[in-house]
Every structure is written in C-alpha cells, then in structure tokens.
Amino acid sequence: MAPPEAATPGAGPPVLEALGVGKRFPGVVALDDVSFGLRAGEVHALVGENGAGKSTLIKVLTGVHRPDAGELRLAGEPVRFQRPFEAQQAGISTIYQEVNLVPLMSVARNIFLGREPRNRLRLIDFPRMNREAADLLDGFGVRVDPRRPLHTLGLGTQQMVALARAVSVQARVVVMDEPTSSLEPREVETLFRVIEELRARDVAVVYVSHRMDELYRICDRVTVLRDGRHIHTGPLEGLERMRLVSMMLGRDMAEVRRDGVTGFAADGHDAARTPVLTADGLTRRHQLDGVSLALHAGEVLGLGGLLGSGRSETAKALAGGLALDSGEVTVAGKVLRRITPAAAIDAGISMLPEDRKAEGIVPGLSVRENIVLAALPRLSRAGIVSRARQDRVVEIFMKRLRIKASSPEQKVGELSGGNQQKVLLARWLCLEPRVLLLDEPTRGIDVGAKAEVQGLIDELAGEGLAVLLISSDIEELIEGADRIVVLRSGAPAGELAGDAVTEPALLEVLADSAPTPRPAEEAAPR
C-alpha cells in the first residue's frame, strides 16, 4: 500500500497531487489554478471560508467533478478519474461534506455497499456482514443494530457510519470533508484516534474543518484556499492561529486579533421577567418525555445535551414540525391549540432546522425565493406577490447577513454551505419572529461567518427576541447562552443559569447525563 520508507509523516513524495487545477460553474469560478500535494502519512488540513472551494477541490480530487484545467497525479502518474468509482479503485476513500449514504438502507448495507462479504455460493452473507459491521462500529464507540435503516439514526451517528465505511477499505488516501461538524466531543476523540491509526499506517489524510483547535491538534500541514485560489501551504506547527485566520479571511492580522474569534459579546442580556414562550411537559412516545422550559424576551436560552438527547425534537415540536402526544405550548400568554408550522409561525415562532439540505433549502429556487418563502403571504396582496416588496426584503437581508451569491437570482443549491445557512436565517428573520429556535446554526460555517452569525444572535436577543440555541459546540453554548437547559433521553436533566454557565459545570451535567455510549441508537434488535 503506502510506501514503507516514509518514516516522518508528511516528508515523503506526494501520493496525490493536483497541479494548476481550475474548475468553473455557471457564474462562479470555484477553483482557479490551485495546486495541492498530499504526502503519505501526513494529515493535511484544507481550510478556507465558506465557498472558498474546499469541497470542490475534494470533488475534483475524487472524480466527482472533472477539472476544466490542470491535472491530477497519483503517485507521480497523471490520472483522469471519470467517476468516483475510479478514484476509489485507485485507493482514495472519501467522506463527503453532506453525509452521503443511502438513507433507506441498513447501516451494515451502507458500510459494505459494493464490497459485500459473500458466502460460498457467491451470495451476500448477511449474518457475517451484520456481525462485521457491528464490530467495526463498536470500534468507533458506536453501538447500533446494524440492521437499522440509516435514516432512523441521528446525523452524528450517520457521520460515524460514513467514517466506518471510508476507513474500512484499505485506502492510501482518506479524504474527510468536515467530518466533525455533527459529532460530539467524545466522538471527535474517537475520530482523532482513527486518524492517528491511519497516519501510523502511512495513509495520507485530507482534513477539512472550520474548527481551529481541531486542526492544531491533529494536522501536520495546512493549505489555505480563498475565493478559489491557493493562498498558502505549509506546516501547521509554528503557524500562529491568528495568522491562519487572517489568511483565510484575507484580512490584516491586527484587525482579526482586535475583533476576537467568537462573535458573542462578553456580557449577558437583560431578559424580560415574563416568558414569551413556555413549554409544559412536551411528550412524544420514544422521543420526548416531559420537556418543560420557559423562554424570555431578550435572552438566549441554550439547550444542551448529547447527541440524540431530544434537542432537535424539542425545537421541532415547538415549531409544529413534530406532532406531540401531550404537552402545552404557550406564546405570549396564549395557549397554542394544534401546533402546526403555520400556527407556530403565526404565533411568532421561527425555527432554523438542523438538516439544512433536507429540511431547509429548496435547492432549485433562487436565493430570493428561498428567503421570502415563508413570508410569501405577507409580501403579497390578494394572493399576488409584490416583486418590489420582495426585493426590498431580500436586499436588506442579503446585506445584513452578508450572503455571498452572484445575484439574488442564483440557485441556492449552488451556494456554499455557510451561505445556504444564512439564506435560511434570512428566511426566518424576515418573518419578524418573537421566538427564534436555532438548531445548530453554525454547523459547517467558517470562522468568519460563524462569528457573524453569533454576533447576529447576540444582536437579535438584544433587540428583544427570545432565542433558543441548540449547539453541539460547547464553547458556543457557554459563550452564547444566558441560561442552559440540559436534556437527557428526551427529559430535562438540569439547568444552569447566571454565573453557573461555565464549561466545567456544563460538562459535569452532561457527564451525568451521559450513558455510554450513544444510548439512543441502541435500537430494538429486530
């Protein structure tokens, strides 16, 4: 497999190389003369803002896109991958940014798709496949019934399955595009351990992440892209964090240093006395078990918990996206009967969903249409939409959230992940909600945009909005929230308020509520 003589990581000859690669999409130059070299046994970070071209470079490297210019070399030989299939044959294994597995198929079938273990009759040996899948996942600290359909698992677990699949082939290059964006801390540790193993086996790893501390922990070298251009490649050791950020953003180091990296202000908000929204005993079979919380105007309430603890369900239930068995939701003193998304919106509740691809964007529609989607009735008279009013709203929000699109008419499906997220945020903000439910609002968003979104959250709370913030990023939760409610197995497990909102305190509650490992996924073996 990998050349055995490469003793020092990242010092060998390049296994995989891109030379002067260019790639354009209609209206966008995604990559412009980018060169990139990957050595055996190194972990190579690929960083840049949203839309910098990281995923595009990866897709070019792995045969999803064909480059318009430049060439690829594998172990020194020029190659042209026509399909991802060929890249995989050549030993390049990839975890793409959006979890790319088949939702309706079982966990085991996903892991072994295309290389299923066979029995003597050359037929697939399912018992063996399930056993091996279970063992493999066990190694990643994930215990799920491998026969469960993938879509019944949370995003995090799905990500671990993708990881298991990618690593279980004997590859000489493993590419990971934002593998940690939906993982919890403990699973990130598992992932790092796996990466160490890969490094020890002289496998080259490409690692994309927006989380700076991760890069410094695990990566040897870093390549920075900005606006589709190559900016820098070099060892990570000794590279100042501020300098890296400034290269990504293309701005002065001094300026970056002054502004700090998270967008939250240090002080809390002055919350109102009476809650805008109270939830009482929200219950749904198997998912929620008596969740109660109160949300005040002008505060950011954090919702903590491990993966699968029911945070997303709580938010969804409040927004009418999930039918409840029992429980009561009161907004501004009025009890909501039958909560439907429309009723919730009418009551002033807006929710940014967790899975923006599946539940958020309408990829084929333009930025403009995606922004005004929920507000359409308000922007129309007698059922006829007013283009002028739309344009005004869109302009305001594109500016305010700094949405990067070639024009309001660009299809949202073509935007980078961070910009898609901002479009969704704009959709909800233009409804002028009283209550904003944010489910992982900064997942997959670059440092710059992340700070912007965080700043925005602060600002919105300051303007008197009640914000519910769900985040797997502990730092974000601590800094952003005034108060934190922790969930465990769909039930409230504790609350932190005031000065108690600190990382150690939160970790303690979480640890208490942490049945190892991944309780939620231990499905009924059927």
Added chain:
Amino acid sequence: MNAPRPAEPTAASATADPKAAPAPLSATPSVRAETEEPSGRERLLGLVQRQGVLAVLLAVILVASLLYPSFASLDNARGVTVQASFLAIVALGMTLVIITGGIDLSVGSVFALGGVLAAWASQWGLLPALLVPLLVCGAIGLVNGLLIGRAGLAPFIVTLATLLGARGLLLAFTDEGATTYLVPKGSAFAWLGGGTVWGFGIPLLIALALFGLGGLLLQRTSFGQGLFAVGGSSDAATLMGLPVARTKVLVYTLSGLLAGLAGALNAARLTSGVTILGVGMELDAISAVVIGGTLLIGGAGSVSGTLWGVLLLAVIQNLINQIGSLNSSYQSVVSGGFLVVVVVAQRYLARGRRST
C-alpha cells in the same frame, strides 16, 4: 474476504478509552428503551405490515371463497395463476427498475413485439424463437438504459418514446398488423407455452423460477444492493463509488429482456404472434409493483411483494367475473374502486410501521 477492515483502530479504541467501553444495555434509562420489547400483538402487527399485500390478498381470497364456491376450485386457481404469470414476469423487471427510482413504460409494447418476433422465428425451432425476441427486446431495453443511465434523460419520457417505437416496429414487421405469424402446432416452443408439469403450466413454473432468481439477485448480490442504493440516493451511490450508470443500463436491459421473454412465452401459449397485445400492460405492471409495497420513488421494495400484487390484481379481476353480469362500464368502476381500497389499506398498514 474482499473488504478487509483495519483491525487496529478497533482494538486500539476499545482499550485506549475505557469510557468508550460498552455499558450494559439495561443500565441505560432511555425513553426509547420501551420500544425495545415488542409485545406479541406488536409483533403480529409488524408481520401484517411487512407483508401488507399478502394480508390483503389472503383476505380477498378468503372472502371470495366464502361468497363464491366456484372461486375456490383448483381449476380456477390454475387458470388464474397461469394467466397471471406473463404479467408477473413483466412486473418482475418493472420491480427492479422501480427500485432504482425509474420507470419503464415500454414493457407493454416490448411484450407484444417479443411475442410477434417469437412466433415469426418459431418456424426455425425453439432456440431462434427464444433468442430473436430476447435479442431485440434486450436491445430496446439497452437503448432505454443508455439514454437514461448515460445521457441522463428522464425514464418516464424515454420509455414513453420506446413504447411508441416498439409498437411502430411491431407494425412494420407485420405489414401494419395484417400479418399474424403462427407457431407450428406441436413444436417444442408451443409446448413451452401450453405444456404442463404436474398440472402446473410451464409459464407459471418459469415465472416462479424467475422470481426466485430475481429475489436472489435483488437481495443477495452486489448488483441488487446497488439497485437499492441507486434508487435510495443516486448521488450518494455515485459518491460511494457504485457504477450508477452501468447499473441503470443493466436494469433497463433486464426489464426489456424479461418483457420480451414474457411476450415470447405468451406467443407460445397463444400459438401465434398476436399484434394487439400489451396495450396498457405497463400500468398493470406498475400497479402490481406498487401494490406490492415497492416505493415508486425508489430505494425500497421486494420481488415477493410484486408477486402478491400481480396475484391480487388477477384475483380481483376473477372476482369481478364471479360477481356476474356486470356491465363493462361498471366493471371499470369496480376495479378502480378496488384499486383505491387496496392501496389505501396498504398505505395505512405501512404508515403504522413507519411511525413506530
């Protein structure tokens, strides 16, 4: 084993981090733990839901047998099953196509074309009578597959075009339908359609064998898994390195081949290449597949469900005849009504399953 996985991470992670060691399941006070012990009733319900069509089929058969004694006769069963076997073979190919998220509207025309070609070629013996239709119909399927898999055209419209095209070929081949080719009486080929083994018609046996093979192909081979993957998410399948285009080309070719084979067998049974066959057959096949629980959006389905679906359609038709002198217009109304009842019943059974 063609998929070796690294043993190291597994071993290492299990020992390196004691926290990651699995805790006993019972120690987890999870809300979801309640689901993990299905009661007997739930288990029965699960079975009914998984085999929804079969349940409906058995119920219909039971009721019909009670109401109409002649329905339950062996003769009737033989007639119904043999007659259904041609649709079954076509629907088998359709099942595979629909699992990939596609659709094949051309099967009816291809079925008819296969029959005409088989009857024409039967004058030279059994082998040509089978090979000629398989070659031509396979080629039509291949064209479908290439246009869909390689050129990326929508299956609905491509196969709609080949529906016309295959019918056109059939007419061209029969002087606009004026010529009917006959299968020589008593030939081996004729036996293939009309013969019986232990009282079972040969077409039925062939159909059952094909369903067995189809089931194995779908459930127990990489190709079959690939069909599910392509239908479940074509993009994901591509990114996972599956040969998506090739899979599509193959599955439409297979559908063409099966439709052609069914047509040939049918011609053997009718001992002639009838030109007016197969109109609307694609819709029958699709109904059977969907009633059988296969999702039209692809990614889920089974071959056995289709078999029950075909039988259900056949039984319903038989039942309408048993009811007696219904005017032809009422017959359509009743079949339409039956269709609604069956799919709605199916739907509610399946919904119960999905939400648990």
Added chain:
Amino acid sequence: MTPAPATVPGAAAPAPAPPAPAAGSARPWYRDPAWYQAYGVYVAVGALLLFNALFTDRFLTTDNLTTQLVQVAPIVIVALGMALVIGTEGVDLSVGSAMALAAALLPLYLGYGLVPALVLALLAGAVTGLVNGVLVSVVGLQPIVATLALFVGGRGLALVLADGQLKQIINPDLLSLGTASLLGVPVVVLIAAGLALAVAFLVARTTFGRQIVAIGGNRKAAVLAGLPVKRVLTGVYVLCGTFAALAGILATARLTASDPSSLGTLMELSAITAVVVGGTPLSGGSVRVLGTVAGAVLMQLLRATLVKHDLPDSTAQIAQAAIIVAAVYVARERRSR
C-alpha cells in the same frame, strides 16, 4: 446589545462578486448547453415549421395553421394543468377520464340550459381533481397510483352516466363554442391562449404559484416553512381536473357529439409529453408554461407532418419516438462535473 455588524470579523470582507451574466460563460450561444436547454423546444418547433414550409403542400396557409391550433388547443389546456401537477413532483393519469366525465355530463344537463350544464361538467372535473388531491395530500399515496384509480374507474363512470352511448349534441350555443371565432381566431384557441397566460401569471406572480414550485422543490422544507402544503397540493389537482374538464367540453363542442368512450384516451401521455418536451422536469420544482405550450405545438406539428405525408402508422410511431428522444436529449439538463 453591543456588537453591531460592522465590528464583526469579516465585515470588511470584499462585497459579493458582481453578478455574472446569465449564461455565465464566454461561449457563443450555439455552443452553450444551457441555451439549448432553455430554447431547444422552440428551435424544434421552428425546424419542423421550416421543414413543412419546404416539403409539405399547402402548409403555410392560414387555414392549415388554424387547424393545427384548433386541434392542439385541448391538449394545451390539459397540459397546462398537468404542468402544475408535475411542478409539485406529481403526475395525473386521470385527465382523460375527467374529459370523458365532462363530456358525458353535458348532454344530460343541457336540458337545464347551457350554463348549468357547463358548470356541472367543470365541477365534475374539479371533483375528480379533489379526489386525486385528497388521495395524494391527505392519504399520502404516490401520485401515479392515486390517479390510476380514477384513470381506470373514471371513464367507466362516464360510460355508466352516458349509458355507453355516444350522444349527438344539438344545442347551438354549445356547438358554437367549437366553431365560433373572434377576429378570425377560433374561440377554442383563444381560450387555450388565455389560460396559458393565466397559468403563466399564476406560476410567476402568485403566492399559490410560488408555493407549488417550492413544494415540488423540497416538500419537507415547505412543510417546515409553514406552507399550506395539503391545500396547495389539493388545489393543484383540482385545477388540473377542471382544466381537463374544460378541454373535454371544448373537444365535445368541436366533435358535435359527446363520446365518453373514446374522448381523451391517451390524453395523459400527450399532456405529459408536452410538459416534459417543453422543459419542465418530472422531478418537480419548476414549471415552464410557455415551454409546455411549445411542447404541445411541437407534438401537434409532428403528428400533422406524419399524416400529411401519409406515412403508415408504423413509421409514424417510430418517427414520433425518435423526435421525442431527440427533443429531450437536446434539452437535457447537463450536470456540470
């Protein structure tokens, strides 16, 4: 609160790149796939017109062109409704049955006057649409299957109503609907054109229209964004059924007879072909109204060409197949990769 957007890192980041020109590349239009995708069907219509102008006797006459428009009008009307349904990622197989039902009802109620008969016939279409819509949106059936039931049963019902008989229409007002013209343009053509404009407006400028496209583009997102998904879906099928009924009425007026047994057979396929050839993807999320009209016209011209050159049925069908494939091949969505 303190942090104003201006102090957030990234605030000074360069403004978004200026919008690129629509086609986005330096390629001349004749080498740009996007151009063919957008205009392919019109080019095909033009090519067929040119072919006929050169090789078909008496083709470019007002009479002949009027004939083509009159014949295509019912298909256009049905296809418009179908385009809306397809925009929601659905399909309606029952349009032919809805036409037959409308046709069957007309002679039964003409006794009460033209208007009641027309209203009833349209209502029948709306009701078939309602049934389809409820099966799709509330029960959650897949559209092909949901509408298959009425495809099978609807025509049967029409025949039951008509007692299986074709009935001659003698009501002069109804008949004039089929023959009258306004400023030299037949009324049927005017109705179809007006409807096309109305649907174009509906899709582009109304809340309902935009919601249709959003639902087709991402159903889950539409639900969470509080769109009245069930209502919109039902509404779309009701519109489609009503349009089909209207087409049935006009076709009946032109035929001077109510013929529920054969009126509108295979109409679903003609309509779907028109929609798809016109560039609306079957996967939903967009509706091309003008393209749909052009698609219907293309298929009409094709049929006319084949008849006028007296090609036998076999050749005609093969030619149609080839042209359909060619049209969608040229207009296919090429993935950039």
Added chain:
Amino acid sequence: ASGCSKSETADTSKGDAAAGAQATQPADTSGKGCTLETYGAPKLDLKNAVVGFSQSEKEANPFRIAETQSIKDEAAKAGVKKLLTTNAQSQLPKQISDIQDMLAQGADFLIVAPLNSDGLEPAFKAAAAKKVPVLTVDRKVNAEACKDYLSFLGSDFVEQGKRAADAMIEATGGKGQVAILLGASGNNVTTDRTKGFVDRVKEKAPDLKIVAQQTGEFARDKGQQVMEQLIQSKPGITGVYAENDEMGLGAITALKANGKKPGDDVKIVSVDGTRNAVQALAKGEMNAVIESNPRFGPLAFATAKKFYAGESIPENVLITDREYDQDNAEKSLGGAY
C-alpha cells in the same frame, strides 16, 4: 326445442322497423357439417344450461351494445338457467381469463365474440377439455371448426370492404382521389376491410386513386382530426372510405366545419350501419353504409338448439349484411342499431 327458430327465417323485407334481424347467406353453408357426435359434446337441454357469453370490447359503441343486448334478450327468451357475461375490455389476455372463469363457474355452452382472430387457443383448449361447445360470433378465428370451436356466425369483413369499394366506385364514378380512414392498427377487422376495399378498387376502378391511408382508431374524434389534416393537405380528395361509421361521422363534421358538403363535394362510404350513420345517409351527408349486423342472439341460440337437436351445423354461417344507400336510408332507419 327443435326445429327452425323464427329468427332464422326472418329473412324478410329490408327496411321495415323490425328488420334488424340477421339473415344467413343461403349459399354459404360451406364446409362439412358439425354434429353433436363429431364434436363430442354431451347432450344438453338449453333450458337447464348455464350459457356464457364473452364480449370482446366495452359496451361503449352501438355495435357492442346491440350485440350484447341481443344475446341477453335471446337468452331470456330461450329460458336458459343462467347467462354469464364477461367483457374483455379489449384485452386479449383478459378474454382468455374470462372464458376460463366462466368455465370454472360451470358454463355448459359458450358464445364468444373474439377480440382477435388469433390467440384464443388456450381458451378453446380449456373449453374442449371440459367438452363445452364454443360458438364464435362476429369475428372469425383462425382455428379448426368443429374441434376448437363449433362454428362461426358472422359477416365477411373482406366482403364488406369490397362492397364499400363498389359503393364508392358508384358514388364517384370510378374516378378521383379517395382517402381511407383506417381502424385501429393491428386489428383483423381493419386489415380485412382495407384489403377488400383496396383490392376491389384496383381491380375495378384503376382511376380511383387511394391517396391517403391514415388511422382514425375507429373513433369519431380521431376520424375528424385526420380528416381536418387531409382537407388542408389534399384538397383534391373526392371520396372518403371510413372503416366504421364513427370515423365517417367524424369526417362529416370536419368537412362541414371547412365549408365542404359531405356526400356531395366529398363522397363518404362507411361500414357498420349504426343509427347515426343511417340518419346522416338519409340527410344526404353520406353516400352508402355497408351494414355489419351485430344482432347475433337469435341466430346463435337457434344454432345451439339445432346442434343439440342433432342437426349438422355448417362451419361458417355467414350472414347477409344489408347495404344502406341514400334512397333506402329513410325507411331502413328502424333496422339500424
């Protein structure tokens, strides 16, 4: 139950109101006869018998309606214990199942209106296995009489085509251009009626040019549409041969809408003899209608009775179809169906 039935001899004056009945061609008692013994069927009293009738197409056109009704009426008259009826809805596999179903339900005697001349072999085999005699009506099957089936009652479609040609030659004076509106493609009836017409024209009137042969699928609206196209592209057409009345009536509508006088500017001959066509004939909008008589009930039951009475039944019992022309149309209207 022996002896000749009334309807058998009702070979009466053409034209009076009760004259819908069929008459056999005296000349044609061709082929060797078939008796109970040679056929090998058990003896049976029709009164205690279960009789099955398999109709081929929906009762949605006058021919099929009249045919089914006539069988039902006569079965009631003959006092059979039970009459089973099925309808194959134009699907051959269904007709096979239908026949098998009726056998399973205990039918003792079968009357079958075959959908197609070929392809019913499995059904005949099933009947033979149960020794149930099968009488085929209206369409002849390619099988062995007195073995696969008992006998055939019906018209000679080729002959109908020939007689239509004769009428066309007479109407046009044997000169000019004619268009043929074909029936559904691939159908035996289409093939035969075309063959008879084309052969006879070639033989008798070489100056009569057949300039177009396009399918109207036996439907009125399709006939109308094809005619509209032909009026534009082949204005020289002086005659139209429609292979059924419906398409002929469609052609009339098309011609009228284009300001031409059907029956005068353009001569029209069609086959069937439906009431609507004969009415048009009486109005002078058509020139001849060749009858194809669907009332098989009396003849079929009479044949059955004769068969069980031990008489020999001829292989083919061809009926004499009448011919309507502009002179006799008015008074023959009662005999049209």
